Amino acid sequence: MKAEVILMKCPEVNRIYGVRVEERYDDWFRTWAFPIDERRASHEGFDRNEIKGNLDYTDDYNGCPYCKSKRIVQCGRCGRLSCWNNEERITCGWCGLSGDVTTTEDKLNVRGGEY
Numbered sequence: 199m200k201a202e203v204i205l206m207k208c209p210e211v212n213r214i215y216g217v218r219v220e221e222r223y224d225d226w227f228r229t230w231a232f233p234i235d236e237r238r239a240s241h242e243g244f245d246r247n248e249i250k251g252n253l254d255y256t257d258d259y260n261g262c263p264y265c266k267s268k269r270i271v272q273c274g275r276c277g278r279l280s281c282w283n284n285e286e287r288i289t290c291g292w293c294g295l296s297g298d299v300t301t302t303e304d305k306l307n308v309r310g311g312e313y
């Protein structure tokens with residue numbers, strides 16, 4: 199089983215966190231979220247991981263360590279992931295882009311993120 203760690207950002211507290219993802223049945227699932235600081239994430243190379251998948255969460259996924267959200271939204275400009283708490287308009291925690299939430303059926307193509 200393949201597993202990676204990707205980075206997401208919580209707009210509520212403007213902090214990053216790591217999300218362990220596993221490949222199952224040709225798709226990727228989020229299984230565990232944990233707080234991490236940017237220096238360590240960069241040192242571990244988490245900011246360079248790339249995966250492609252729907253990124254649904256598993257039953258035991260614990261949610262964002264800060265706001266507890268399990269839902270995510272992908273920025274249309276930078277492609278990075280942030281927590282989503284059902285707001286109609288979001289501001290991307292990574293690049294600052296504000297916009298309406300668009301949900302897509304396409305698979306997410308995720309890079310870990312840069313700072």
Ligand SMILES: [Zn+2]
Nearest residue numbers: 208262265281
């Ligand atoms: Zn959050």
Ligand SMILES: [Zn+2]
Nearest residue numbers: 273276290293
């Ligand atoms: Zn962005």
